[in-house]
Amino acid sequence: MSDTISRFIFDNSDVRGEHIRLEKSYQDILSIHHYPPGVANLLGEFLAAASLLSATIKFEGALILQVRGDGEIPLIMAEANSKQELRAIARDANEAMSTDFKTLIGNGQLAMTIAPDNGKPYQGIVSLDGNSLAHCLEAYFQRSEQLATRVWLCANGQHASGLLLQQLPSIKPDLDRWEHLSTIAHTIKNDELLNLDVETLLYRLYHQDAVRLFDSKPMVARCRCSRERVAQALISIGREELDDILLEKGQIETNCEFCNRLYQFNRSDVDALFEQGSDITRH
Numbered sequence: 001m002s003d004t005i006s007r008f009i010f011d012n013s014d015v016r017g018e019h020i021r022l023e024k025s026y027q028d029i030l031s032i033h034h035y036p037p038g039v040a041n042l043l044g045e046f047l048a049a050a051s052l053l054s055a056t057i058k059f060e061g062a063l064i065l066q067v068r069g070d071g072e073i074p075l076i077m078a079e080a081n082s083k084q085e086l087r088a089i090a091r092d093a094n095e096a097m098s099t100d101f102k103t104l105i106g107n108g109q110l111a112m113t114i115a116p117d118n119g120k121p122y123q124g125i126v127s128l129d130g131n132s133l134a135h136c137l138e139a140y141f142q143r144s145e146q147l148a149t150r151v152w153l154c155a156n157g158q159h160a161s162g163l164l165l166q167q168l169p170s171i172k173p174d175l176d177r178w179e180h181l182s183t184i185a186h187t188i189k190n191d192e193l194l195n196l197d198v199e200t201l202l203y204r205l206y207h208q209d210a211v212r213l214f215d216s217k218p219m220v221a222r223c224r225c226s227r228e229r230v231a232q233a234l235i236s237i238g239r240e241e242l243d244d245i246l247l248e249k250g251q252i253e254t255n256c257e258f259c260n261r262l263y264q265f266n267r268s269d270v271d272a273l274f275e276q277g278s279d280i281t282r283h
């Protein structure tokens, strides 16, 4: 029931929906870092939102939702990819004691990056207007995509859930139907969103609206860091600086900031990194 994302549509309508409910994947991510409750809740909303948004686009790759602000959390981000894998982090957030969105985030920018496995990333940015992540996302869609979109998000440290309604691009949108469907969804309460499975929730909201639910897809917490990616980052730092670290510490150690996995490189590892591509420059 939990850790699944489900698509639904309405018969004879240009409105589609996505529903997400996370439990284990959310808790797996929270167990890596020890966040204060307000941060853990907001991170759950980011995970739910990134999952919903990645499900609305057809692509192979990752969708990254990120906010940099001047509030209690300098940076918060969540990533969902087309294999339904999730990761997230709130950087330097251990002292963030608020539960209020504005206090946690402050003023800043919301960036949505679509990073295809093959091809250039695309990034859309909006300033943070709104008292919740859901409102900021709705404003984002209004401005940058001009798609009528409504988002509901809720998380409590145990579950993270979300619902998205979106009017698909059409020459003659059925505004009355959109108004009707989004008004009904607006009656949803946080505890319903957190605790009900998708069938029960949709029945409660739309039993008079010919809603059609597709098969659910499983979501998991999985980081996409790798030794190869870390090696690339080390190469970009440059040989000289790496030699300094080796001289001082004997080896290079770095943790992935998402999953905390430790990567170690000793002197011969570093030698190997620079031997592979540097022959041309040496001769």
Ligand SMILES: [Zn+2]
Pocket: 223, 224, 225, 256, 257, 258, 259, 260, 261
């Ligand atoms: Zn990692």
